Amino acid sequence: xxxxxxxxxxxxxxxxxxxxxxxxxxxxxxxxxxxxxxxxxxxxxxxxxxxxxxxxxxxxxxxxxxxxxxxxxxxxxxxxxxxxxxxxxxxxxxxxxxxxxxxxxxxxxxxxxxxxxxxxxxxxxxxxxxxxxxxxxxxxxxxxxxxxxxxxxxxxxxxxxxxxxxxxxxxxxxxxxxxxxxxxxxxxxxxxxxxxxxxxxxxxxxxxxxxxxxxxxxxxxxxxxxxxxxxxxxxxxxxxxxxxxxxxxxxxxxxxxxxxxxxxxxxxxxxxxxxxxxxxxxxxxxxxxxxxxxxxxxxxxxxxxxxxxxxxxxxxxxxxxxxxxxxxxxxxxxxx
Ligand code: ACO
Numbered sequence: 001x002x003x004x005x006x007x008x009x010x011x012x013x014x015x016x017x018x019x020x021x022x023x024x025x026x027x028x029x030x031x032x033x034x035x036x037x038x039x040x041x042x043x044x045x046x047x048x049x050x051x052x053x054x055x056x057x058x059x060x061x062x063x064x065x066x067x068x069x070x071x072x073x074x075x076x077x078x079x080x081x082x083x084x085x086x087x088x089x090x091x092x093x094x095x096x097x098x099x100x101x102x103x104x105x106x107x108x109x110x111x112x113x114x115x116x117x118x119x120x121x122x123x124x125x126x127x128x129x130x131x132x133x134x135x136x137x138x139x140x141x142x143x144x145x146x147x148x149x150x151x152x153x154x155x156x157x158x159x160x161x162x163x164x165x166x167x168x169x170x171x172x173x174x175x176x177x178x179x180x181x182x183x184x185x186x187x188x189x190x191x192x193x194x195x196x197x198x199x200x201x202x203x204x205x206x207x208x209x210x211x212x213x214x215x216x217x218x219x220x221x222x223x224x225x226x227x228x229x230x231x232x233x234x235x236x237x238x239x240x241x242x243x244x245x246x247x248x249x250x251x252x253x254x255x256x257x258x259x260x261x262x263x264x265x266x267x268x269x270x271x272x273x274x275x276x277x278x279x280x281x282x283x284x285x286x287x288x289x290x291x292x293x294x295x296x297x298x299x300x301x302x303x304x305x306x307x308x309x310x311x312x313x314x315x316x317x318x319x320x321x322x323x324x325x326x327x328x329x330x331x332x333x334x335x336x
Contacts, residue, residue, distance in 0.1 A: 001179045008127035008143070009181030010173045010336065011072075013304035014065025016058050017169040017291060018050035022152075024164070031160035038164045043267020047167030047292030049152035055088050055170075059148035060101040062170035062300075066144065067102065070174040074102040077174075078140045080109040081125055083118025083147040083296040085199065085325065086154055087111065098146055107144070115197065116263045116324025118296025119147050119171070120187070123320070123332045126175045127182045139177075146172040147296035154199045156223030165266070166224070167292035171300025180335045183317075184249035186242050187330035196231050197325035199224040231327075235265060236272045238329040239321050243277055246319055246331035254279055258316035258336075259306075263323055264288040264298035273321075285311070295324065312336050 023046045024035040038044055059082060067074060082095035095109035114121040126143040133139070148170035157163045175181075206214050239262065247254060254260075260279050262270050267288050274281050287302050294301065299320060306312050316336040323329040 001177065003133050005179055006131050006177045007179065007181030008123065008130040008175045009178040010303070010334070011176045012066050012070035012174040013172065013300065013307045014062045014067070014069060015169065015171040015301040015304035016061040016065070017048040017301065018053060020048060020050055021046040022049050022167070027164055030157055031163060033160045033164060041268065042165060043286070043288050044164065044292045045289045049168045051150065051152040053150065053168070055084055055086055055094055055148050055150050056097040056101070058150070058168065058170035059094055059098050059146045062148065062172040063098050063102060063144055063146045066172040066174050072142060072174065074104040075106050076142050077102070077104040077107040077144050078138065079126070079129060079143045080104060080107045081122040081143065081145050082111045083114065083122050083145070084111060084149055085113055085115055085295055086150040094148065095146070098144070104144070114296070114324070114328045115326050116265065116293070116295045116298065117322035117326065117328035117330055119145065119299040120320055120322035120330040120332050121328065122147070123175070123182070124185050124187050124330065127185065130175065130177045141177045143175040144172065145175060145300070146170060147300050149295040149297045151224070151293070151295055154224045156225075159223070161228055162224060162226050165293045167294050169291055169294035169297040169301050171297045171304055173300055173303065182332060182334045183252070184246050184333045185330065186245040186249060188238070188242065188328070190234070190238070190327045193230065193234060193327040196234065196327060197224065197226045232266070232269060234327055235269045235323050236276070238323050238327070239273045240276045242329050242331040243273070243319060243321055246333045250333040252317060252333065256317060257283060257319055259318045260284045261299055261302060261318055261320040263321060264291070264302065265293050265323070296322070
């Protein structure tokens with residue numbers, strides 16, 4: 001590996017999902033819905049939740065499992081990126097808690113908030129830091145990415161159109177510098193659609209035109225509000241666009257991929273993307289039926305399951321697609 005040939009490669013994975021399964025039958029007792037409607041419209045049978053668990057506990061558990069698989073010491077980590085939209089606090093960042101819990105005292109640490117695209121956004125950052133050689137800055141050789149979400153805390157369990165979708169979970173990867181790894185990336189955002197998925201802050205301060213600061217009364221429960229149809233339309237347009245652009249940049253065609261890893265928002269979205277891109281469904285694994293949408297945690301949890309069950313082999317070519325609130329989207333094409 002030379003200074004000009006440093007790529008970001010996933011070395012190890014870890015994950016954590018709570019034990020308690022919130023089934024469709026249980027949701028039918030909470031809102032006016034049915035198991036049939038949820039399965040037909042979303043593909044979800046159950047989701048794991050534990051609103052009493054801190055994001056920090058989930059994130060640090062997934063991180064420790066990934067670190068253990070990598071065989072590295074916490075001191076080998078140069079950078080920690082956490083992705084979350086449900087941090088326990090406005091500040092400090094989740095990444096700093098994880099850094100402290102691991103004793104990764106050589107790593108700098110920060111969070112990103114890119115909704116369900118958090119994993120691909122974090123991979124893009126890890127890849128950029130690993131590949132870049134900067135004067136008077138320490139080389140970044142090992143990055144820990146943790147995506148951890150307590151969506152049950154911000155889910156409005158009186159809103160049947162959104163509460164059936166979400167679950168809790170955390171996924172982590174250790175990324176290292178190698179000659180093989182990320183081949184291409186295509187990252188985007190469409191802020192004009194920002195209001196399609198909103199979880200408001202506890203208090204909202206606005207500055208009026210004449211310069212006064214007005215603070216709105218505290219929101220009692222900061223529930224997530226989503227325009228499902230708009231997000232659906234966005235996803236089936238944006239994911240194929242990013243996919244085709246990412247593959248073109250990598251010089252690959254869809255049939256050369258071993259796996260297409262998609263954000264797990266809805267099985268109908270996954271199937272629509274499979275149809276539009278002519279993908280082989282056997283190469284598009286999913287967990288949505290068991291875990292629901294765990295936002296940015298979906299992709300690393302799925303990768304960890306595939307890795308631990310021996311499905312992923314060194315040299316496999318993967319296209320990984322995220323999309324979510326922001327609206328954000330992006331694709332990373334990588335060699336495993
Ligand atoms: N049970 C029964 N009926 C329901 C339910 C429910 N749980 N939810 C909605 N309905 C009803 C609606 O009220 C509507 O009834 P009406 O026709 O009498 O008005 C009917 O079902 C159809 O509603 P739609 O919203 O058109 O249903 P759709 O087929 O679009 O499915 C869904 C809704 C599942 C939310 C879908 O739009 C979707 O998956 N969107 C994408 C969501 C997503 O991907 N979010 C990811 C981002 S989240 C993040 O970043 C954190």
